[in-house]
Amino acid sequence: MIEVKNLVRTFKSGDRTIKPVNDVSFELEQGTLASIVGKSGSGKSTLLSLLGALDKPTSGDVVVNGVSLASMPDGKLTNYRRRDIGFVFQQFNLIPNLSAVDNVMLPMEFSGMRKAARAERARQLLEQVQLDPDKHVRRINRLSGGEQQRVAIARALANEPKLILADEPTGNLDEQTGEHIIELLSTLSRDHNTTILVVTHDRALANKTDRRFRLQQGRLTEEPVRTRATAALTG
Amino acid sequence: MSVLARSVGNAFRNKVRTAAVVAVLAVAIGLALAMLVANQAVTGKVAELNASVGTVLTVNPAGGQGFEGGGEPLTSAQATTAAAVPNVSSVVGTKALRLRNAAEIAAEAASGRTGQGGPGGQSATSVTTSLTAAVDAGTLGNRNQASTGTTGSTASGTGTTAAAPAFSLPITATGIGAEVDSTGKALQLTQGTGLGNYTAASTGALLGTTLAEKNGLKVGSTFTIQEKTFTVQGLFDAGTAFGNNALYVTLPTAQTLAALPDELSTMIVTVNSMENVDAAKTALQAALGSGKADVTQGQRNLETAVSSLDSVKNISFIAFVAALGTAGLIILLIMVMLVRERRREIGVLKAIGAPNRTIGLQFVLEALVLVALGSVVGAAVASLASGGIASALISSSSSTTAATGQRGGPGGFPGGQGGPLGGASQLLTSVTASASPGVIAAGIAAVFGVAIIGALVPALLTARIRPIEVLRGE
């Protein structure tokens, strides 16, 4: 369960202040697959970084399972990012001189998992995102954009987070691979009760989510979607 | 992949830069180690000099020294008196004899030159031996012998001196009451054992290396003094040609050979510390009576050597600390640069939940990898350079010492041991030889300590990096 309360984030650029997140409030039940759509520059990435405790709001709060992020000290926020959040960055943000496997293993290393166990899990995750086995040990800066995107998704899943925040996870993928990633995410939310919030321009993805939000000039509104339940009924 | 593996990997990310950093570090670390080695060697030497020479007083009979001068001989009773003086930690009596080769005496007697062995009052009897001196008389020997030998060779007259055939030098045999040389320094045995109890009669003898070599003697060989057979029990190296043309027997043996059982040529009085030397000297002089004994601080000129070595010690220590600090500073600057360069990556690690200490540790380890490489190269540099640096430091500062010490040098006959000059050259050899692995290890430990401090500052800087600042991109 994640509650977002009157979240505001302002930036100063010169003498102007911009408000990419302007009084945003919503709640997500555990296990929900939700999407945020909106124009470029509407504040989607800014909102996601507030939810992922990468940035601090100007005002307002995010409450995760009853715990307020605003009141957490930095050390606790680090633990929250490591244990509870899987973040897929719009720019991937992988470590360029490490291999794909090593990148996926990093969050597991930080949470103290044994080396053999994390190597095994990293390999499985890379298979799940359909990265060719011969590319598992290849350095990140020798992978294509789409391959890097899938490594980034695998890394986000590494510590089995309760909340996955994905910023355009299918933006660099072909239609077929994108379908597969969408399938992977909806399986996670359905079978593992993982809450997933994706920012997307991908209509196919947005239509497969339980809920859909639109961000316009910092304001969040919810749009009706065909739920998975109704989709299943109508085929 | 672990923190350590990542650190090692990062250390080699930019190979050209790594090589440059390692080279600069190696110079600083090498210099630090070389200075430490020099410092340790000199410190050891200073301690040794302070302990052995700086605190030694020599007591001679009033008006006499060695085989020259006159006055009344010292006695065993005076040794007891000396031992009772405050701050005196030990008194060692010596009895010096001059040995002449029996065959040569016979030859000289035949040619009319007699009694060469006994100028001065103390050792009138010529003691014969089967040994041949290891030092050729040369110009100095002939001149010394001519001037001091006139009393003994009146029979031949001055006119014959110039025409006299070259003779060999006498050999100094000293009876010693402990395993020290005639200046009170511990004997440097190169082979064999000591004589055991130096206050009992014994047929053992310790020979200088060149004397033994000249006579073809080894440990266990025998030779004669006054037709008595002695066994070589050990060889010593005094560091000088003069000092090595000598032999030592136990004190009672020498007294028996001289047929003067209660007499001492000198007493070597050791004072418990350098500060008490002057007071003890005055007290000793008073106790023995100024008419009976001359108390001298045998090697006072070495104090200059000690003080100049002390300055070398200080200079090398300051240089060690400075080089160490430089190594630390290099690490600090390099790591600050690396942290700035990898801000984005550090932000990513934080964004995926890396604790600050993990990131800090990663950077400290990376610094240590660089320092380890620098130390390996630096230690190699140091082991090549430290000998040269140490001797350069010492020879520049001891040239003044050698100049002031000259007066005890070749001019003086048996009394002067050529001490400071011989001492300085001994210093050089022992200082250059002492680049011990222990000292190098201690130096490298210090380098690592400084490197950790140097790397800690940039590592702590990483804690202040906020993930969002960097994820936005530069």
Ligand SMILES: Nc1ncnc2c1ncn2[C@@H]1O[C@H](COP(=O)(O)OP(=O)(O)OP(=O)(O)O)[C@@H](O)[C@H]1O
């Ligand atoms: N650190 C910052 N300083 C100033 N302005 C910022 C900062 N971060 C974001 N902005 C501005 O806030 C607005 C929202 O940015 P954001 O990245 O959230 O957009 P977005 O919806 O993710 O766009 P896109 O779909 O192109 O990724 C933009 O106008 C951007 O210029």
Ligand SMILES: [Mg+2]
């Ligand atoms: Mg964005």
